[in-house]
Amino acid sequence: MADLLKKATKPEVHRGLEGVVVDETELSVIDGSVGELRYHGYRIEDLARHADFEEVLYLLWHGHLPDDDEYEAFAEAMASERTIGDDVLQTAELLAKSDEEPMAALRTLVSMLSSSDPESDADPEDMDAALRKGRRITAKIPTVLAAFDRYRNGEEPLDPRDDLGHAANFLYMLSGEEPDDVAADIFDVALILHADHGLNASTFTTMVVSSTYADIYNAVTAGVGALAGHWHGGANQDVMETLIELDESGQDPIDWVEDAINEGRRIPGFGHRVYDVKDPRAKILEEFSEDLAVESGEPRWYDYTTSVEEYLLDERGLGEKGIAPNVDFYSGSVYYQLGIPIDLYTPIFAMSRVGGWVGHVLEYQADNRLIRPRAHYTGPDHQDFVPRSDR
Ligand SMILES: CC(=O)SCCNC(=O)CCNC(=O)[C@H](O)C(C)(C)COP(=O)(O)OP(=O)(O)OC[C@H]1O[C@@H](n2cnc3c(N)ncnc32)[C@H](O)[C@@H]1OP(=O)(O)O
Numbered sequence: 013m014a015d016l017l018k019k020a021t022k023p024e025v026h027r028g029l030e031g032v033v034v035d036e037t038e039l040s041v042i043d044g045s046v047g048e049l050r051y052h053g054y055r056i057e058d059l060a061r062h063a064d065f066e067e068v069l070y071l072l073w074h075g076h077l078p079d080d081d082e083y084e085a086f087a088e089a090m091a092s093e094r095t096i097g098d099d100v101l102q103t104a105e106l107l108a109k110s111d112e113e114p115m116a117a118l119r120t121l122v123s124m125l126s127s128s129d130p131e132s133d134a135d136p137e138d139m140d141a142a143l144r145k146g147r148r149i150t151a152k153i154p155t156v157l158a159a160f161d162r163y164r165n166g167e168e169p170l171d172p173r174d175d176l177g178h179a180a181n182f183l184y185m186l187s188g189e190e191p192d193d194v195a196a197d198i199f200d201v202a203l204i205l206h207a208d209h210g211l212n213a214s215t216f217t218t219m220v221v222s223s224t225y226a227d228i229y230n231a232v233t234a235g236v237g238a239l240a241g242h243w244h245g246g247a248n249q250d251v252m253e254t255l256i257e258l259d260e261s262g263q264d265p266i267d268w269v270e271d272a273i274n275e276g277r278r279i280p281g282f283g284h285r286v287y288d289v290k291d292p293r294a295k296i297l298e299e300f301s302e303d304l305a306v307e308s309g310e311p312r313w314y315d316y317t318t319s320v321e322e323y324l325l326d327e328r329g330l331g332e333k334g335i336a337p338n339v340d341f342y343s344g345s346v347y348y349q350l351g352i353p354i355d356l357y358t359p360i361f362a363m364s365r366v367g368g369w370v371g372h373v374l375e376y377q378a379d380n381r382l383i384r385p386r387a388h389y390t391g392p393d394h395q396d397f398v399p400r401s402d403r
């Protein structure tokens with residue numbers, strides 16, 4: 013005990029685990045100094061251009077890109093798992109009627125999916141079962157989200173269509189209309205871009221949970237919880253709300269952002285723990301945002317984003333700790349222009365990131381070790397206990 017109380021000998025404390033390397037991974041690598049991201053060695057730009065989301069899921073879960081046969085079998089297995097039971101639908105309806113936030117509804121519904129999983133009793137050390145469960149969760153998230161959204165709009169949910177890919181089927185279940193190729197492709201790329209990103213907070217959360225051998229439903233449910241926060245996935249919704257605030261202010265965007273910074277506000281969609289420069293995913297989404305603006309003839313949202321970026325990145329400069337745009341900055345205006353409700357942006361992030369969560373859980377559990385760091389104690393050395401009535 014005496015040693016523990018020697019506060020003078022303070023160990024090096026890594027607040028926020030900044031820069032701490034806790035494990036090895038083959039899934040993704042980020043070079044934050046030049047803005048590069050690769051999944052299993054493939055540049056994110058190449059995956060965005062040439063792959064689809066199902067291929068990327070396969071890559072993250074199996075370690076290689078699928079050939080034609082592997083792809084077909086995988087896409088078919090994913091599509092066959094999209095349906096959800098009546099109990100989950102009824103809960104989605106109840107949550108919608110009680111005006112639950114979509115991200116909170118998703119957390120509840122993902123947790124509930126385990127009750128109807130045919131392998132819910134599988135040994136948590138059975139990695140094949142964990143992969144199949146992860147695949148089921150991933151296949152069903154779009155269905156639960158679309159059902160929730162339709163219920164809150166007073167509409168009945170639609171059955172998933174197995175003739176559409178993961179991205180197009182979600183857009184169909186949401187609106188009731190088959191999306192055109194442009195919308196389906198942009199949405200598919202958005203899913204690819206958000207699928208994995210090293211040991212971000214939500215992925216690390218899933219690893220902590222599964223390191224106790226709690227099953228993958230616990231891990232993914234916790235991942236949804238961690239992603240919800242404004243400093244992580246929740247920022248994409250904040251970005252769009254901020255752009256709307258800017259629009260309603262009637263101010264010039266540069267004046268607006270200058271005032272916001274002078275008031276000490278954090279601008280959502282800027283700053284990153286790993287990137288010192290612009291996030292490569294933001295570059296791709298920015299192009300989509302511009303394309304959609306040109307196509308619709310409504311440049312407002314794209315123009316606001318570029319003005320804010322110009323001020324923060326170019327005029328204000330990167331400073332000691334860069335505040336360049338992260339992935340959330342441009343996804344907001346892309347989803348907005350695709351007509352997706354603003355409070356679904358973060359659940360959509362989860363719809364994609366579940367691929368990384370499952371991949372990292374499987375990778376970590378292949379050589380599991382309980383995650384259990386320590387804290388430097390700074391409380392009182394000793395206190396005599398006083399009964400409550402005498403305090
Ligand atoms: C998918 C993702 O999760 S991407 C991140 C999404 N989150 C956001 O976009 C929310 C806005 N951004 C932020 O809050 C932060 O940049 C984080 C949480 C993402 C990263 O935080 P950290 O790595 O801990 O950086 P930290 O908070 O120490 O910031 C360093 C400095 O930059 C400033 N800064 C960081 N982000 C911003 C921002 N968005 N707007 C204004 N200033 C910022 C901080 O105030 C701090 O300044 P100081 O040193 O004068 O106090």
Ligand SMILES: O=C([O-])CC(=O)C(=O)O
Pocket residue numbers: 206208209210211212213285286338339
């Ligand atoms: O890596 C991070 O800390 C946040 C992020 O960009 C992501 O999770 O995609």
